[in-house]
Each structure stands twice: as C-alpha cells, then as structure tokens.
Amino acid sequence: MIQARVLIRPKEGILDAQGKAVEGALPALGFSGIEHVRIGRIVELSASDTDQLDELCQKLLANPLIEDYEIETISG
Amino acid sequence: MRWGVLQFPGSCDERDALNACQIAAVALATEPRGAGGGVGEAPSSARNVVGDLTDPASSPRLVWHEETDLSDVDGIVVPGGFSYGDYLRAGAIARFSPAMTAVAEFAAAGGPVLGICNGFQVLCESGLLPGALLTNERTRFICRQGDLIVGDADSPFLSGYEPGQRISIPFKHQSGRFFAPPELLEEIESNNQVAFRYAPGQNPNGSLNDIAGVTNEAGNVIGLMPHPEHAVEAFAGSTDGLALFQGPAIAAAGAGA
Numbered sequence: 001m002i003q004a005r006v007l008i009r010p011k012e013g014i015l016d017a018q019g020k021a022v023e024g025a026l027p028a029l030g031f032s033g034i035e036h037v038r039i040g041r042i043v044e045l046s047a048s049d050t051d052q053l054d055e056l057c058q059k060l061l062a063n064p065l066i067e068d069y070e071i072e073t074i075s076g
Numbered sequence: 077m078r079w080g081v082l083q084f085p086g087s088c089d090e091r092d093a094l095n096a097c098q099i100a101a102v103a104l105a106t107e108p109r110g111a112g113g114g115v116g117e118a119p120s121s122a123r124n125v126v127g128d129l130t131d132p133a134s135s136p137r138l139v140w141h142e143e144t145d146l147s148d149v150d151g152i153v154v155p156g157g158f159s160y161g162d163y164l165r166a167g168a169i170a171r172f173s174p175a176m177t178a179v180a181e182f183a184a185a186g187g188p189v190l191g192i193c194n195g196f197q198v199l200c201e202s203g204l205l206p207g208a209l210l211t212n213e214r215t216r217f218i219c220r221q222g223d224l225i226v227g228d229a230d231s232p233f234l235s236g237y238e239p240g241q242r243i244s245i246p247f248k249h250q251s252g253r254f255f256a257p258p259e260l261l262e263e264i265e266s267n268n269q270v271a272f273r274y275a276p277g278q279n280p281n282g283s284l285n286d287i288a289g290v291t292n293e294a295g296n297v298i299g300l301m302p303h304p305e306h307a308v309e310a311f312a313g314s315t316d317g318l319a320l321f322q323g324p325a326i327a328a329a330g331a332g333a
C-alpha cells in the first residue's frame with residue numbers, strides 16, 4: 001500500500017471564517033505579528049493505486065468550488 | 077400529491093418537515109386561501125392534487141437513507157440536521173447515500189425537490205443546485221426569526237408567493253454562507269435562479285448577494301438555509317412557510333385546471 005497525504009485548504013480569496021476567528025484570538029493570548037491564518041485539513045490514507053486519488057479529491061475529499069487540494073505521496 | 081421526507085443518520089428536522097407537509101396539504105384542501113399568505117384563491121382542483129389525507133397512502137412519509145424506491149411519492153424534502161455528523165463538509169457524505177442517488181434521478185425526471193438547511197447543503201454538494209455553503213462569516217450558530225424576500229425564480233415551489241413578498245422564517249444554522257465563484261454567481265442571477273434573499277440588513281452569515289435560497293435551472297429543485305418547516309403553525313410566530321410546501325400542488329392544480 002502507498003501512503004499518501006492530501007492537503008485541502010480554502011481557495012484564495014474566500015473568507016476563511018475559522019482562520020479569522022483564530023487570528024482574532026491571538027492578541028489576547030499575547031501573540032503578535034501573526035496574520036493571514038487559514039485553516040484547512042489533512043487527510044492521511046493508504047492506497048493500493050494512487051491514480052484514483054485525484055478523482056477521490058474531486059468527488060469527496062474537497063469541494064472544488066471552494067477548496068484547493070494537493071496530493072502528496074509519502075512512501076510506496 | 078404525496079411527500080417523502082428523507083432521513084439520514086443525524087437528520088433532526090425531518091419530523092417538523094413531515095408535519096409541515098401534512099399541515100400545508102390540509103390547509104390547501106380545506107381553506108380557499110393558503111394559510112401561509114398564499115396568493116389568491118387556490119384552485120378547487122387543489123383538493124384533487126392533495127388527495128385524501130385520511131388515507132395513509134397520501135400522507136407524507138419518511139424515506140430512510142438506504143431506500144432507493146421513490147415511486148410512491150410525488151415530492152421530496154431533504155430536511156435539516158447534521159447528516160452523517162456533517163463530517164468532512166456539511167452534506168458531503170449524505171450525497172453518496174442510496175436515497176440521494178434516487179433523488180437525483182427523481183429530480184432529473186422533473187420531480188419537485190426541496191432542500192432545507194442541511195438539505196440545501198446536500199443538494200449543493202450533489203450538484204443538483206449551484207453553489208456551496210460556507211461557515212457563517214462570524215462562525216457563530218444563528219437561531220432567530222428573520223425576514224426573507226421572495227425572488228423571481230420560475231419554480232413551482234414559489235407558486236404560493238408573489239415575487240418581492242416579505243416573509244418571516246426562522247434562521248437556524250452555522251454553515252449558511254452562500255458562495256459561488258463570480259461566473260457562476262452571474263449565471264444564477266441572470267437565469268433568475270434566486271428563490272429567496274435575506275431582507276435588506278438581515279443577511280446573517282455573509283451570503284453573496286444576500287442569497288438565502290436558489291433553484292436549479294429547471295426550477296423543480298430548490299434549496300434554502302432558513303427553515304420554512306418551523307413556520308407553519310401560528311403558535312410558532314409565523315405561518316409564512318406553508319406556501320412553500322403548497323407550491324408544487326398549487327402549480328400542478330393550476331396546470332391541470
């Protein structure tokens with residue numbers, strides 16, 4: 001099986017409400033100089049055939065209207 | 077006409093949706109004017125379309141997510157809630173349920189399909205409706221009564237309303253920010269696919285163009301974030317949601333008259 005990691009994040013230009021909320025909390029925690037916080041997700045999986053991963057991302061793991069994704073093969 | 081209300085693991089508004097279908101049908105069959113502010117006289121043939129509601133075969137029923145046979149229903153409601161826990165993205169997994177495959181075929185054949193809240197998200201994820209729903213601009217869950225303006229989309233679901241009519245419907249969601257890329261948004265607007273907009277100053281979530289609900293190009297599929305099924309009985313503060321559930325029957329009665 002081949003180990004792969006899929007990184008999914010909000011498309012550029014789309015307001016990321018989660019990222020903004022986290023960014024907004026930073027000053028209260030004493031952090032400064034941190035901006036443009038954006039939150040996505042990582043999906044780790046093992047696949048016998050990585051050719052199908054792109055379709056998997058398009059159909060399920062990401063919504064191409066609002067999210068970009070990158071597939072990274074870790075070992076295999 | 078008989079409604080089927082989908083039920084996924086994690087749905088939570090399906091009972092209210094069933095109740096709304098029943099109340100709307102009874103009101104249409106017994107009152108000359110739709111109780112939900114329906115416009116004008118409901119054609120007398122509406123009674124025939126609604127059917128005999130004392131007969132269980134005409135009463136709305138739940139459709140379990142594993143069902144694939146929709147041949148005994150004439151309209152589908154995809155209700156609100158948190159289908160499959162809303163894991164991954166709201167509506168993303170429900171889209172692949174056996175019942176949704178059947179709903180896609182039902183919609184392609186022209187059957188009326190109404191998605192409410194999570195149901196709207198499911199229909200967007202399925203590609204049956206354009207656009208996507210993002211986390212509310214302020215990330216908070218909203219739960220309050222608000223006003224919508226009925227759009228000029230050509231849809232049987234809007235037969236009981238006038239374009240521009242202001243209606244009062246509960247808002248209750250956390251991921252209701254309607255989004256479409258610029259070209260798609262332009263297409264939705266130019267095709268008159270906007271079914272409802274939040275009243276001026278009441279956009280609760282940052283939705284583009286104040287869009288609260290849209291239809292597909294054909295008009296037989298409609299989705300909205302606010303909850304018409306919670307606005308069908310006077311004790312709840314508004315009955316403005318009734319007309320939405322009456323729309324397809326009014327349209328069918330009109331076409332048959």
